[in-house]
Amino acid sequence: MLASQLQLHHLSAVLLHQTNRKAAPTTNTSKFPHLFPISYSLHQHQPQALQNQDTATNLHNEDNILRTHNAQSTALLLHHLSPQEQQNSHSPHENRPLLRRESKEKQLEISRVNKRAPQFPGSINANASSQTVNSSSKSEKFDDDGMLMKALEIRRKVTVEIFKDAMRKGKFGITYVNNLVLELSDFIDFVMIQAASMKQLPEFSMSSYNVRAEAFIDDSNVVPLIRWLKHNSLSYPQIGRLICTSRGNLNSIRRLAEWLKLIHVNGRFIGVALTRAGENILERSLEDLDEIVEYLEDNGLRRDWMGYVISRCPEILSFNMEEVKFRTEFYLNMGMDRNDFGTMLFDCPKVFGYLSVEEMNQKVAYLKEFGLNNEDVGRLLAFKPQLMICSIEDRWKPLVKYFYYLGISKDGMRRILTMKPMIFCVDLENTIVPKVQFLRDIGVQEDAIGSVLARFPSLLTYSLYKKIRPVVIFLLTKAGVSQQNIGKVIALGPELLGCSIVNKLDHNVKYFLSLGIPLPVLGGMVANFPMLLRYNIDVLRPKYRYLRRVMIRPLQDLIEFPRFFSYSLDERIIPRHKIMVENRVNFKLRYMLASTDEEFTKRVDAAVGRRRSFEAGIMYDQPLDSPDDAVIENNAV
Template sequence: MSLYRWLKRQRFTYSKIGRLVYMVEDHEHNLQPKIKWLKSINVHGSDLATALTRDPIVLEKTIHSLNENVELIKAAGVRSEWIGWVIRRCSKVLACNKEELQEHINFYTRLGIKDDNFGKMVYKFPACLARFSVEEMHSKVLYLKAFGLDDLALGKVIASKPQLIACSIEEDWKPLVKLFYFLGIDGYGLRKILTIQPSVFCLNIKDNIAPKVRFLRDVGVHEELIGDVLVKFPSFLSYSLDEKIRPCVMFLLEKAAVPVDKVGKVLSIQPDLLRCSISQKLDVIVRFFIFHGFKREQVGLMVTDFPMLLKYNLSSIKPKLSFALRVMKLPVEEVVKFPRIFSHSLESRIVPRYKILRKRGLNYNLRRMLACSDDEFMRSLDENGTNDVDTELEMEISVNADLSAETNIEISEQSDLESQFTARYIDDMPDLVMSGQLDVDTSEFRWDNAPNPGAYKVLNGENAVDAGVYEVFDGENLSDEYWHCEFFTDRVRK
């Protein structure tokens, strides 16, 4: 009876106590020492019973042999403070013999996974150390190497996502590869997805990947570009559709005023916009432009033409916008026509070329001024009747003292203004809207406002499944009930 009480104090359930008493004859000299030893390596509570009952062979082994296994994985790179966690998650590490455990360690060592990298991998997924046979792991490695990876590259992939070892080639990987090939992703694309976002190969196709592929199609990404989007930004497939992807697309539609039929284009060009924080990144950029006199529709046009704009930091955008509006005296509309001004260096391209044009009395628009190489720019000056272009360009690229001073003063004044804006625009935005200083478009995106024709068909109930995807999923209908709605934005929001 004292044994029952003692086991109950160790948080053993009655069912586990019954199993242990049935399996172990010499409780005092076998069971209790094992439990005390497990507690010494930080295995506590219900994990004690799980470790002993899940792999009963642990009860038959001596404490000396159990210690040998622990010392072996510690020597391979698993930290002492992690041992308890590893045993709690995979007691088979203790159940297997020393030679078998060493064989598993050698398997990973041949892939370049050793020392601290090995320890971190085992901590992430302890089952990778003993739950699968070496033959099974070897077959999975050979399959992944067929994508064009060598041992070291594949070792890095497995070390970052050891759960790959638990996946099935037939049930998980082959259907996924078939779907990717259907989407136009070749061997290079598969290799890139595997190395950048290996967790994609652990995702369920039906529950995780297929809905996101359909979503890209629904928002207007052309069928032939969906594969390119996934290769450009593999992390897209690991994001939550409801918590991350849809809110970002809704922001592009409603706050950034990207036209409904252009959202697909924006995502095709810059799919990693979905990585950005809406509140800390995207909304800050949009509000900044609105504060400086841009209409929301103009911001939408700039984002459509140059989606990368939303990824720039304000510290990069501010001086270029200040120079364009205050020094070059350009209207806002000129910046809207060429948002790529923010991709060019202020010091090495924008200012030097503006100085040259100003000295010659020439008036170029931003596109003609910046969207060309130095040679093309000099030839355009030649065509306008300038002489000694090469010599003068070298002279003008060195800083002109007078204009440089004027520029610095203008930028300094504007920086002060923008610092005040940065400190208060979030709190004052409602007041600015109410006072009419900001133009906020709250209109709905109805179907009569240039809907995407393909999405229109989907939203009116037609089957969105083409024959290829239908075949991949063994004929299962991939359409879902929420494709019927009145507004396109409602579809995205759901």
């Protein structure tokens, strides 16, 4: 009995020694004696009984240190070798078998689960959320919808990573790939569906989901298509939108893009045309699109303009042939010829494909309320087609009310509309109101502002700080116009605001100053006749030369009547001067020129009669130098 116990003690020492060697095979026991209290070599130099006693004692003392894979088997052996009274006593080691027993019970409960859930990329382990499995929780059920959504989200993330790997193999940058994936959510879902359906194919029946997803992405040629679209200047939002709207038919994208190049759509406008032409554009046949292009070309739209029109209004490609014909006839029926129709489409392609038919009819009817007939509206739209894309409620009606407040009549509004239709397209608060307020500030009378705008509508299209204000400052500082007269000058001649300071106004001012006219006097002449500064010097010079050398008139006559330069030299000045010379009479420039031919003839006959009566000795009570009568001159000029 004693021999058998000694053998068991010796066996336990050997096992413990082997355990320590396996746990730390490279450890030197001489350097770490406190970690290896029992050594097989020490047993050879000690008595057998002492070795057994020390072994049992050291094993119990070092039980807390053992952390190797066979520590539990060693603990069981030590528990078997311990005396009976120690086993029955309440030692601190009696909890270990209990802990091991609980661990076994847990493992047993796990083994009793019916079937282990299959593990694959994107799957969810129902037991992963809890560290222990409680057999009594069979009544608890997982939320099927929540679990399904979570599984789909995980599968989507796996698909995204597979797509990113395919893009990186295609030599795309990381940033570009990440930005593009954000635009391809629908395509990622499409890849998931197709990869799942490929499980039914014999060649993929035993393949994993990753293999099937990679195979589908490669077969779809989406990566080369993305590179081709990027090469054609498409941004990643446009590429993502196209791929998602193609519904898997990626070849239709390349086919339509090549067709757009044939009609002269190039550069970044290919992406604009593809994304704005409508979701069904990828499903349309090229024959239908060619029919639309040929019809527009037959009605005045040149072939080399087609790309520009389609680029600015791709919605045209979404129309069927009946709607294209209806919209074309809508403009042609207003008296617009085919050349004007083609020019209108080139100037503003949105008038054809941006508006609905109802909106087009409403705007034409509103324009006719200004007194325009159908042909007038056609000419107006051919000249300024941008009118059709302006809102009636937001743009036209507030402008008409403002013009009515300024005293502009309906005829004046029609004049503004026909002469400068762009005014009905500009912003009222930011463009028109500040210029009207500026006219008030410089002294233009309130009742004259409406007539100024109706007379010169282009004033409202000029820049206030780059055009209008500089001209007013020039008139005040360089042309001699006083501050009291500047409002009068602008009211009488608003066309001055459209003249160039460098090329027109400055040259005219220098010319009149060179004639000997003082600057303040010139300012008074401009106040009386503002158009004086608008004439070409080549027109002014012959008239002045005739006045001074032929008519032999003083400069004062020109100062008193600066409107002299407004009359034609060959048709008005020279013929009337000859009549005066032939009849030996002389008038002031005002009475000589500012009258009709009939009035001038009566005035000449009256002057000749008075001269003859004077020569005959008949005296008149009315003085001959009355401002209403001619000045008699005995000798011909």
